[in-house]
Amino acid sequence: MTRPVNLDLTAFRFPIAAIASILHRISGVVLLFGVGYFTYLLSLTLESPESFDWVFNAVGTTYHGVLAWTVLTAVSYHFFAGIRHLLMDFHIGISLRASSRSAWTTLILTALASIGFGLWIVT
Numbered sequence: 001m002t003r004p005v006n007l008d009l010t011a012f013r014f015p016i017a018a019i020a021s022i023l024h025r026i027s028g029v030v031l032l033f034g035v036g037y038f039t040y041l042l043s044l045t046l047e048s049p050e051s052f053d054w055v056f057n058a059v060g061t062t063y064h065g066v067l068a069w070t071v072l073t074a075v076s077y078h079f080f081a082g083i084r085h086l087l088m089d090f091h092i093g094i095s096l097r098a099s100s101r102s103a104w105t106t107l108i109l110t111a112l113a114s115i116g117f118g119l120w121i122v123t
Helices: 016-045 049-059 062-089 096-122
Strands: none
Touching: 016 049, 016 062, 016 096, 049 062, 062 096
8 A cells, every 4th residue: 555645745734843943944944054164264364464454344344244144143043943952941931832833933033133244244
């Protein structure tokens, strides 16, 4: 007997806690590459005053600004979601309602941090 297989992920409605967990993993992958990117920029700033000026001006451009904003947003999400997971490891907020609330709190705090990082990069 063969079971039906549904590979269409849009057919499922994931709970917010599952989405938060998946985003935590994605933010970790973004951080993996983002650390390399920031390390490269840091090494450029230490080479010479001209390199420092180039990095300072480059972060103000659209390309490097968006990359920096993306990595900083991933850092903030990974931080807030990490705290959420640590609390759940101590059996704090493991009920369905508390888990949903903590996932929404994580998303809202990340959105506020993301807006703050965007304003900081633009100015």
